[in-house]
Amino acid sequence: MRISFLxxxxxxxVVLLGNKGQEDLLDVLKxxxxxxxxxxxxxxxxxxxxxxxxxxxxxYDPTLSRDSSISCASCHLPGFAFSDTLAFSxxxxxxxxxxxxxxxxxxxxxxxxxxxxxVPSLEMQILVPVxxxxxxxxxxxxxxxxxxxxxxxxxxxMVAYNRYPxxxxxxxxxxxxxxxxxxxxxxxxxxxxxxxxxxxEEERGHQLFTSERTQCSTCHSGFNFTNYKFENNGLRxxxxxxGRMRVTKSEIDRDKFKVPSLRNxxxxxxxxxxxxxxxxxxxxxxxxxxxxxxxxxSTGIKNLYLTENERKDLxxxxxxxxxxxxxxxxxxxx
Ligand code: HEC
Ligand code: HEC
Numbered sequence: 481m482r483i484s485f486l487x488x489x490x491x492x493x494v495v496l497l498g499n500k501g502q503e504d505l506l507d508v509l510k511x512x513x514x515x516x517x518x519x520x521x522x523x524x525x526x527x528x529x530x531x532x533x534x535x536x537x538x539x540y541d542p543t544l545s546r547d548s549s550i551s552c553a554s555c556h557l558p559g560f561a562f563s564d565t566l567a568f569s570x571x572x573x574x575x576x577x578x579x580x581x582x583x584x585x586x587x588x589x590x591x592x593x594x595x596x597x598x599v600p601s602l603e604m605q606i607l608v609p610v611x612x613x614x615x616x617x618x619x620x621x622x623x624x625x626x627x628x629x630x631x632x633x634x635x636x637x638m639v640a641y642n643r644y645p646x647x648x649x650x651x652x653x654x655x656x657x658x659x660x661x662x663x664x665x666x667x668x669x670x671x672x673x674x675x676x677x678x679x680x681e682e683e684r685g686h687q688l689f690t691s692e693r694t695q696c697s698t699c700h701s702g703f704n705f706t707n708y709k710f711e712n713n714g715l716r717x718x719x720x721x722x723g724r725m726r727v728t729k730s731e732i733d734r735d736k737f738k739v740p741s742l743r744n745x746x747x748x749x750x751x752x753x754x755x756x757x758x759x760x761x762x763x764x765x766x767x768x769x770x771x772x773x774x775x776x777x778s779t780g781i782k783n784l785y786l787t788e789n790e791r792k793d794l795x796x797x798x799x800x801x802x803x804x805x806x807x808x809x810x811x812x813x814x
Pocket of ligand 1: 539544550551552553554555556569570571572577578579580581582583584587590592593594595596602605606609610614615616654658
């Protein structure tokens with residue numbers, strides 16, 4: 481009697497503590513930074529621990545690609561704020577892509593995805609790399625087949641979405657994981673929250689970044705340093721990628737690209753849609769005297785002729801947007 485009571489107590493505490501762990505994790509995953517806006521979770525894909533864990537497992541799983549060689553994390557590496565270090569990432573059979581892989585930090589807040597804004601939601605976006613010949617060259621149906629043959633995937637899918645592995649589950653679970661990739665603890669954030677101070681250089685850079693003269697913060701605006709609009713920042717006369725025009729077919733959108741977030745920009749090089757600028761100093765150099773006249777050049781873009789010190793100040797400020805805790809957070813890594 482006494483022994484079975486103790487066993488019961490033991491089992492109960494394991495169950496309860498187990499649940500407590502899950503609840504704590506859910507709190508961590510759902511904790512939105514107070515200085516950021518609220519995230520809109522789709523009604524059919526609210527976060528649960530089980531969905532998130534399944535999404536995380538899928539994110540790092542190379543069996544999502546035709547020859548099981550490439551995972552999402554091959555091009556979106558946690559240590560580089562979920563971007564990579566190549567101008568164009570390599571897909572299956574080392575096929576070279578056509579655009580630079582962007583960071584996934586705070587991607588939950590993007591109103592549309594991809595550099596031309598052609599994809600309406602994170603759930604839909606999954607289909608792009610999976611099906612793209614130059615990336616994973618596969619399909620969600622074939623991934624589902626592979627998952628069906630793995631009893632742990634089967635069980636996790638049933639627990640998370642109450643259905644066996646299918647394209648719905650794959651896209652929902654991955655998007656659920658991606659929505660939790662929040663970067664909100666850079667030096668810039670701590671300064672905003674009054675917990676730290678900029679150095680003199682960083683402060684001068686901040687002033688310059690938000691000034692009338694540079695206009696940087698008209699496009700790279702708000703908490704995520706982007707207004708998500710499509711602009712041309714004068715990289716060249718002839719672009720091999722027409723950007724936003726691929727979606728709208730309209731000449732006024734030719735060679736315009738979504739304004740990228742600058743969070744963790746120190747780690748996300750090479751820069752621009754084609755990775756054509758290697759270093760942050762060179763990006764600032766571009767805005768200083770590298771602007772090429774283009775018929776769709778955005779208002780606000782012109783050579784700024786910055787002094788040596790002004791360039792240094794701007795770079796120092798941009799580096800305050802680095803969030804090392806985000807890139808090393810073992811919550812996100814395997
Ligand atoms: C072979 C490299 C590669 C792989 C694999 C890959 N991506 Fe990407 N990802 C890219 C590139 C390049 C872009 C930019 C595409 C564009 O703008 O047209 C991108 C864009 C994105 C975006 C849009 C970000 C934004 O700012 O709009 C998201 C989200 C994303 N990828 C998630 C994923 C997920 C999830 C997976 C796995 C299912 C994945 N990616 C696999 C290279 C890759
Ligand atoms: C009119 C809007 C606009 C203004 C003003 C602007 N930018 Fe940009 N910026 C963009 C666009 C669009 C891109 C991406 C272009 C591309 O993908 O080819 C970009 C790219 C960048 C990048 C590269 C980010 C990456 O991950 O590739 C940095 C860094 C940057 N801008 C910093 C600045 C600074 C500093 C200023 C002020 C001196 C500034 N920008 C002014 C629109 C703007």
